[in-house]
Amino acid sequence: MPLVKAFKATRPTRDKVSLIASRAYETYSKKEREARLDHNPFSFLHIVNPGYKYQKEVSGRKRFGLVKNRFQEFKEDGIFNKDDTPSIYIHRIVYRNEEVFTGLVAKSSCQDYIDGKIKKHEDTILEREKTFSEYLKTVRFNADPVLLTYPKRDSINQIIERYCSDRSEYEFTTTSRETHYLWLIKDENDIKNIEHEFAEMHNIYIADGHHRCASSALLAQKLAQENGKNNGDEDYNYFMSYLISEDQLAIHEFNRLITDLNGLDKDEFLIKLDENFKIENRGETYYKPHNKHHFSMYLDGEFYSLYLRKSQYHFENALEQLDAQILYKTVLKPILNITDLKNDSRIDYIKGQKDMAYVKSAIDQKQFAVGFGMLPPTIEEIKSIADEGLVMPPKTTYIDPKLRSGVTIYEF
Template sequence: MPKIIPFRAVRPTRDKVSLIASRSYDTYTKAERKARLDNNPYSFLHIVNPGYKYHKELSGQERFQLVRNRYLEFKEEGVFIEEALPAFYVYKIVNRDNETFTGIIGAASVADYKNNYIKRHENTIQAREEVFKDYLKTTGFNAEAVLLTHPDFVPLNAIFEEVMRARAEYEFTTTYRDTHYLWPVTEERLVEKIKAIYADMPELYIADGHHRSSSSALLSDDLDAAETPGEAHKYFMTYIIPESHLRIHSFSRMITDLCGMDKDRFLIKLDSIFKIENRGEEYIQPSKVHHFSMYLEGDFYTLELRKQYRNFKNALEGLDAQILYDLVLKPLLKIQNPRQDARLAYGKGKNDMLGAKEKVDRGTYAVAFGLFPATVQQIKDISDEGLTMPPKSTFIQPKLRSGVTIYEFM
């Protein structure tokens, strides 16, 4: 039932794509951003940080307008080109661990998002939605696709194989040692097949990009109310991949203090909820659901949820991030709002407890918890029940680079 359509992407010329492609702005350290901006005149960071050329920090509408100005300059200078025909884009990433992610970039319907054919599992923050909506409205383009997923489907794999027999339009490797490939698909026979495959699916699920999709829906409402001509604003750019290609990692939780308790008192409180084992200096990352790791005052611990706490009434209650919040963060450590409490911070990645350990050892935080990653089925079940996860419940790969395909709607 979801309507996914091809679009005429604005994208870099083949010779410059590796120079333009960048990670999301906030994933760089200040030093990394400066190095790229100083040494690479083609980096997409020059577009999203337009004040750099004036040695000035910009914000709000002033920044948004200059983002548009820089973008138009890149187009005028021939750094970007526009696809001659509407296209889907087969996009493949092979990462440093030799994991492969393959999917299709296309445009998804805002109406399908509103009607829950594109299902969400995270709450969004209204202020962030409004800011990004204003950004989109001023700049007129989006360079970061929403990541959608669906069950594996053999006919789609056949299309991937057929398209990828040809030479890729793009093939470039990043400093993260991920290799990216892109094939535009404009042949009418294949375009219609792809549209039909998605139309036959009952729904798609948002894996990553809840704020982007929500902001696109707000923008569509604004432009509809203003009787804006055209259809482009009724869609948003997506990267759609089969479930088996998703990689889900967890975010650790780090808390600044034990809410007035000493170590022994805190462990006694936890003992009524978990079976606890002190593992000393042995690095522990949870190996299965409902098992947690904890680092406290120089020691790692394993925490296994006791059976009396496993009578879950819905899919959300069985999510480890929710369990930790309901049984530890809120009642014991008095974290009332995990989105805003300054005492709570998050790490991410496969071995994020190593970073958390260092921060606890430095005294920045008092305790850290590691979680087993959520599964695709958990995400789907929570979405299907109309529930939403706590913040930072999932860190999902793959991550596309900004500036490789750009969706214009104004």
């Protein structure tokens, strides 16, 4: 019975929302970031990069305090205002390729995450959790919602579509040619119906934002201990979420690029692969897999298809059936001696939108020796792994949509 509730968002004024909304800080190149900071005084990047005002790099607790100060300045200048009425917010994004994503911005319960009602499929790093938890304790706001997904509900869709038939509160297009829309659900009956629908679900799942969710839960536990009268309904017991139906997620794979063959020559490498895979040399013909447990490989100017041999179809759990795990267990670890998928400098990950053509280019330029492609996981695989309490290998999924920072903010 996941708890999803309305909240009073702090939001930009309608005339400035397009100037404020920004991508995640790390997705900008240094040149892009500086151009926005130099020429757009309203960008949310000024809040998360507060040292730029002084032309100085600021880190740690000093940065956290300055982030809080910049945010307060934006509020004092009337750039952000807090809504008077608790609402659930409909945020729709239309990508340049005409993909449409529509979800609900609400607050979700940290206790649900702790109790396993909000399920995860990735590991988190405790030190990152602690650092971000400290950041949250200082700034006391969420600007980037955790992406959660839930089973399709016609009743929720009907409420959403009813509001979307009216003019939106926000409508703006970014320089990446994404168009964003925002509607406010203020009606108490509609809010209650949405909350009831989520309460009827057994679980919801994290699609993206595992560290943000874990850090919020860690902070909630700390603040609850400090507050002798904690009743569970305090604002710090919640985090901002973007809830989207499973059928609306776009799940992409990450392709793998490896710098060398671990001392093997080409023929030795292929012979070792032959133990677990049926291999077909496809020459210069571009190949992308169409079935699970099939892989594409680019090596020495040629494409190969790798089909996992039927004799290897011995899976004891959902993780073992995952193609990224199969590649790790049969190729990366035993043949190429890559054991640490997070930190080994010999492996790089390429989002599936760039596909095997990008992999080919990188290898032809001698940046890498071999590359592998696979199909993305399905939502059913992700949920099965989460349900079994397992975690995926690093860089298994790249999930859309990605929301902009600063469109809705949750203060606690």
